[in-house]
Amino acid sequence: MCELLAMSANTPTDLCFSFTGLARRGGAAGPHKDGWGVAFYEGRGVRVFHDPDPSADSRIAEVVQTQPIKSRAAVCHIRQANVGAVGLENTHPFIRELWGRYWSFAHNGQLHGFKARPGVYRPVGDTDSEHIFCDLLNRIRAAYSPGVDDDTLLQVVVKAAAEYAREGVFNLLLSNGRWVFTFCSTKMVAITRRAPFGPARLKDADVTVDFQAVTTPRDVVSVIATEPLTSDEHWDHYQPGEWRLWEDGEVRARGVETIPRWSHPDPDKL
Numbered sequence: 001m002c003e004l005l006a007m008s009a010n011t012p013t014d015l016c017f018s019f020t021g022l023a024r025r026g027g028a029a030g031p032h033k034d035g036w037g038v039a040f041y042e043g044r045g046v047r048v049f050h051d052p053d054p055s056a057d058s059r060i061a062e063v064v065q066t067q068p069i070k071s072r073a074a075v076c077h078i079r080q081a082n083v084g085a086v087g088l089e090n091t092h093p094f095i096r097e098l099w100g101r102y103w104s105f106a107h108n109g110q111l112h113g114f115k116a117r118p119g120v121y122r123p124v125g126d127t128d129s130e131h132i133f134c135d136l137l138n139r140i141r142a143a144y145s146p147g148v149d150d151d152t153l154l155q156v157v158v159k160a161a162a163e164y165a166r167e168g169v170f171n172l173l174l175s176n177g178r179w180v181f182t183f184c185s186t187k188m189v190a191i192t193r194r195a196p197f198g199p200a201r202l203k204d205a206d207v208t209v210d211f212q213a214v215t216t217p218r219d220v221v222s223v224i225a226t227e228p229l230t231s232d233e234h235w236d237h238y239q240p241g242e243w244r245l246w247e248d249g250e251v252r253a254r255g256v257e258t259i260p261r262w263s264h265p266d267p268d269k270l
Contacts, residue, residue: 002092002108003032003226004188005076006173008180008246010220012070015040017209020065021202021229022078027054032078035091038064039104040071041177046102047071050091072248073180075173077106089125093173094133096121099146101176105133108226109169109185132170136160150179150245154253157181158243162257165241171226179247182224184238185259191235192222192249200230220249 005022007015019038027033036055040047047069055061055078077092093106107129116123116131119138123130136157143156157174161183164170172183182188195218197211215221224246228235238244240261245253 003078004106004108004171004173004224005038005074005226005229006106006175006180006182006224006246007071007074008222008224008249009072010248010250011216011218012042012072013219013221014068014070015074015076016065016068017200017202017207018223018225018229019061019076020207021204022076022225023055023058023061023065024202024204025056026058026061026078027056034079034086035088036061036076036078037091037093037106038074038076039093039095039102039175040069041073041102041175042071044101044177046095046104046177048093048095048104050088052086052088052091073175073177075104075106075175075180077108077173082110085126087125090127090130092129094130096133096137098137098140098176101178103137103174103176105129105136106173107132108171108187111164111168111170114164114167132164136174151253154181154245158183158255158257161243162241162259165257165259173224179245179252180224181243181245182238183243185240187226188224188238188242189226189228189235190222190224190238190244191228191230191233192220194220194249199232201232202229203231204229222246222249222251 033054035052037050093104116135121134
């Protein structure tokens with residue numbers, strides 16, 4: 001299956017350590033060789049990298065691993081293709097503008113034959129994931145006007161996510177730069193690092209970092225992923241149907257929706 005990675009922090013923070021572990025799963029320690037992408041938010045702007053090549057062999061991925069691009073919200077995806085050809089247009093995260101902000105979307109799973117409802121937003125590629133993203137934004141535009149508060153906006157996002165998850169496997173990362181919305185259909189984990197910080201070791205690369213040496217006592221950094229990225233930390237597992245809204249490294253809102261327990265004849269293709 002594809003794998004997801006997101007970060008929410010209360011101070012600009014780089015993703016080098018976590019991305020290094022995830023990138024190894026893109027064609028080396030894992031089968032997700034059909035492209036990768038990452039979006040880093042910087043104020044109202046977003047710095048986006050996409051590559052249809054395996055992240056484990058990508059020179060662009062090397063830049064992301066070694067150059068500390070600092071952000072308070074980031075969304076990342078490594079792909080194992082199931083719907084849509086391998087190509088740049090089908091590489092997550094997908095980006096669209098809504099009400100003066102860039103929104104990013106990354107999806108792990110499959111909704112067979114899903115097509116976006118008519119509206120302003122239309123897919124460029126041919127993945128079910130991009131159709132879902134366009135459908136979600138069209139629903140938001142139809143339901144609300146610019147300036148809607150986050151609590152109200154969250155209602156339609158949660159409702160839509162639950163509906164998608166009843167049609168197929170739907171693990172989601174969604175961000176507008178201020179917050180990161182996450183929804184778990186089958187697999188998702190999270191960890192929040194705060195003082196007192198300690199060391200951590202990646203599962204898929206021989207890399208260890210001492211977070212105490214690169215943080216301040218006020219820092220709060222949360223990482224959300226499909227599978228734990230480190231071998232010596234305790235990761236919190238979502239339950240199916242659980243959603244969380246992250247802001248400044250903390251869970252601002254959370255809940256659990258009733259969804260099917262999906263199975264798949266070949267889970268590696270999700």
